[in-house]
Amino acid sequence: MQKIDTETFITEIRNRPPIWCSTNAQYKNKNVVRKKWDEIWKLFPGLKVADLKKKWKNLRDHYRKELKRCSVSGSGDPDGDRYESSWKYFDNMSFTKDELMPVICEVNVKQEEQDSEDDNNSASAEEEYTETSVECKRESNTEQIVNERKRTAQDLRQEYLEIEKKKLKLLENESQRNRTDEFSKSQDYHFLMSLLPEIEKLPLVNKFRLRNRFNDVLLEELHSIVISPNYPTD
DSSP states (O other): OOOOOHHHHHHHHHTOHHHHOTTSTTTTOHHHHHHHHHHHHHHSTTSOHHHHHHHHHHHHHHHHHHHHHHHHHHTSOTTSOOOOOOOTTTTGGGGGHHHHHHHHHHSOHHHHHHHHHHHHHSOOHHHHHHHHHHHHHHHHHHHHHHHHHHHHHHHHHHHHHHHHHHHHHHHHHHHHHHHHHHHHSOHHHHHHHHHHHHHHTSOHHHHHHHHHHHHHHHHHHHHHHHHOTTOOOO
């Protein structure tokens, strides 16, 4: 799977307000938002749009948690240490602050502290994205297996048709070879074979008589060849 340059990805999101800015006039226009995501997908063709959306959600959620921690530390003792995020994409995500702060202000302090504790035990946004990507890949593999099972019956029919076509081809080739062998035989062979249907019509006695005559004629011709060596044989 293609590795995303996170800073580039965040910049592309920032340049397309309909995706993230709820006050944008086209924020609720699904066609516009879909078009914006397609534009980003063309920059990362090795991923699916769904993967890119989950990547953005992970970044936004992580940034929201960082803002909560900053807000909690800033609302306590003025003389206390103020929390400063060490997350390397914190400044890159600052353009969403106005979108996320109203939501953060509605969350009670107890929930914010729980989120902070969860952050200490959780992986970074990059790790979350990796896990999500693995899950997406697993779901994709499962879907592929189901589709392959559905195609099994069709594949078997196709294989059967291919086998039948090969059988017909072999029969045609065999028939062609037989015809070729037949044409390659001598004229004498064809002459004798042309007499066969008429000979088979004769009674048995007549067949014997014809065979004897044929033998006599054949012997006479052979004898003439011995006596006259220059006798034409063609």
